Amino acid sequence: MGLSQTKLEAVMQNQSLTQWYEKIADVVDNIGQATTEFEKLNPKPEGGFCNNPFDCVYDFEGDVAKLKKSLVGYVVDRTQKSLCPNLKLDDGKIAEFVERTGFDAQAIEDFIRTEFLPTADNETVNQLLTQAKNLLPWVDNDGADLVGVHHKANKPTDILSGKKVRLHAYLTSQYSFNREKVRTYDGSALELRALEKIIQIKLEGVGAQRADSPVFNHLFRTYGEDAQRFFRLHKLNQDVIERVRAFKNDNLDIEFKTEEQGQIIAELLTS
Secondary structure, eight states, X not given: OOOOHHHHHHHHHHHHHHHHHHHHHHHHHHHHHHHHHHHHHSOOOTTOOOOOGGGGGTTHHHHHHHHHHHHHHHHHHHHHHHHOTTOOOOHHHHHHHHHHHOXXXXXXXXXXXXXXXGGHHHHHHHHHHHHHGGGOOEEEOOSTTSOXXXXXXXXXXXXXXXXXXXXXXXXXXXXXXXTTOOOOOHHHHHHHHHHHHHHHHHHXXXXXXXXXXXXXXXXXXXXXXXXXXXXXXXXXXXXXXXXXXXXXXXXXXXXXXXXXXXXXXXXXXXX
């Protein structure tokens, strides 16, 4: 079976990137050879100075190293978006591979396929869930065995009330300074999007690499610069999420269509 048009285009682009990098990297060797030959033909006088015209490109090797890093980043980003957009790849493993093999765009893509794809969906769920758990609030202690006044929510009843799950998201970093605007921390925005992807995967049966975050993308995009509109109850036409409400004390309520759905998510977050 032949390659699909998209795959063929990717292979051809990988070949082109590798060939161009090799041609540019070869220049470093050529400059070194030219410098050596020039100095042989024009020996430096004793106590004197040899004016080598090739010295003007003394940092070309550093520029090639930057190019290599940029090309690796491009290939990794393109491959990830195509194969596993919700998975955070291990940059260290990729860097070690490139260090061993040199830059080869197709080899990098093949390495990502064999190294990360077999476990991509399970690892994606684990990564998203770990990120989403950062939204768990601190709650009052309800037992004598717990030290201190508060503890991180660690059981479903800490965050669940009927169909509603209450979390803690940093949404008002500048609210006290400017009461007309709300700014979202990057961290909470990423964590809320991770939570919505978990909801899609676990409650809607969406594939791990196809999960998205339309609800929070919409809220951040539409109300991210308008505090008065952002801190309202948002009724949604969704199969799973019925309402979302953000509060100025950084509490965030997510109400599901059914109590069972809320229970599933609360158990996942506190497990």
